[in-house]
Amino acid sequence: MLEKQRxRxRxRxRxxxxxxxxxxxxxxxxxxxxxxWQSDAVELIQELLPKRYVDVKIMEYHGKPLTYLAVExxxxxxxxxxxxxxxxxxxxSESDSSSxxxxxxxxDTCGDSWEIDFEGLHSPNVGIQPLIHFGxxxxxxxxxxxxxxxxxxxxxxxxxxxxISREGSRxxxxxxxxxxxxxxxxxxxxxxxxxxxxxxxxxPILTDFASGLPCxxxxxxxxxxxxxxLAIQCIDPVKVLVQYVDYxxxxxxxxxxxxxxxxxxxxxxxxxxxxxLAGFKPPRDDGLPDRIPYSPLWSMEALWTMMDCVEGxxxxxxxxxxxxxxSAFLYEEEGTLVHVPLIEKSLADVDL
Numbered sequence: 001m002l003e004k005q006r007x008r009x010r011x012r013x014r015x016x017x018x019x020x021x022x023x024x025x026x027x028x029x030x031x032x033x034x035x036x037w038q039s040d041a042v043e044l045i046q047e048l049l050p051k052r053y054v055d056v057k058i059m060e061y062h063g064k065p066l067t068y069l070a071v072e073x074x075x076x077x078x079x080x081x082x083x084x085x086x087x088x089x090x091x092x093s094e095s096d097s098s099s100x101x102x103x104x105x106x107x108d109t110c111g112d113s114w115e116i117d118f119e120g121l122h123s124p125n126v127g128i129q130p131l132i133h134f135g136x137x138x139x140x141x142x143x144x145x146x147x148x149x150x151x152x153x154x155x156x157x158x159x160x161x162x163x164i165s166r167e168g169s170r171x172x173x174x175x176x177x178x179x180x181x182x183x184x185x186x187x188x189x190x191x192x193x194x195x196x197x198x199x200x201x202x203x204p205i206l207t208d209f210a211s212g213l214p215c216x217x218x219x220x221x222x223x224x225x226x227x228x229x230l231a232i233q234c235i236d237p238v239k240v241l242v243q244y245v246d247y248x249x250x251x252x253x254x255x256x257x258x259x260x261x262x263x264x265x266x267x268x269x270x271x272x273x274x275x276x277l278a279g280f281k282p283p284r285d286d287g288l289p290d291r292i293p294y295s296p297l298w299s300m301e302a303l304w305t306m307m308d309c310v311e312g313x314x315x316x317x318x319x320x321x322x323x324x325x326x327s328a329f330l331y332e333e334e335g336t337l338v339h340v341p342l343i344e345k346s347l348a349d350v351d352l
Contacts, residue, residue, distance in 0.1 A: 040089075149162050157277040157281065159306075161330075200224040205260075206255065215260065273326065275326050283348055283349045
């Protein structure tokens with residue numbers, strides 16, 4: 001009899017512990033499939049959360065005295081409950097649906113597109129480097145003319161430009177009659193990246209994707225370039241939107257084509273930076289149907305025209321303002337403003 005009582009007591013104790021564990025691990029405001037968590041769901045959580053910093057939001061208290069908390073866990077800025085639902089381990093409850101609507105989340109796209117802030121989610125246990133930003137180049141004084149090339153065009157009046165170094169001619173003169181340099185060659189960004197590409201595949205793979213985190217990313221040409229994370233766009237499989245900081249262009253990249261950046265590459269400022277071009281603005285009405293999808297005030301025709309005006313050319317610029325939001329006039333070699341063809345074709349209006 002005593003043994004049966006002990007057995008029942010141990011059984012109640014195990015059930016109680018099991019119930020408490022379920023409350024602690026179950027993502028808030030979700031209905032499990034079949035009324036309990038399946039083993040593959042538990043294994044997924046066990047694989048996902050260890051050695052990771054998370055945010056916890058207390059949803060409700062249970063019992064007086066307190067027996068357990070109902071919480072929502074956020075990892076990498078994403079609710080664990082939404083992640084489990086996306087992987088079909090649970091479904092929404094009514095309270096969760098109302099919460100989604102109140103936060104402005106579209107239920108049809110919530111699992112496919114993410115705009116996530118990962119600040120402060122780096123665990124020292126997994127060797128993630130601190131969030132360091134690339135430096136910016138030193139700019140000439142406003143009103144001073146300097147040589148540039150356009151590396152990337154976002155819209156007709158928002159472009160990424162790169163300064164053309166004035167030191168190139170001086171370096172070329174430091175040679176003897178045989179053409180051999182008389183001074184030791186300093187490591188430039190170009191030579192550093194050429195060297196990096198010899199071993200980039202062996203660098204540690206990026207495992208956390210903080211918004212703004214510097215990294216090394218592969219490009220379509222098979223080479224690796226300096227980049228920074230913009231956002232996670234897909235989670236199955238993980239695809240990340242990155243910006244190549246020395247060019248300004250962006251690309252959706254698979255997670256396995258991203259690497260942790262060697263610290264020595266931070267000594268070089270970015271080779272391209274965004275500039276707002278002055279003197280013109282989107283037209284009031286150009287009557288053209290094809291618009292730039294991410295900037296519909298501009299037509300695609302205006303974009304192509306601007307590309308023809310600047311692509312592959314050495315141009316001159318004169319700053320009106322510097323960082324953090326530089327603006328400038330951009331000129332062709334003969335001194336003509338590059339945007340004049342857009343004005344002449346009624347693809348842009350003059351902005352006085």
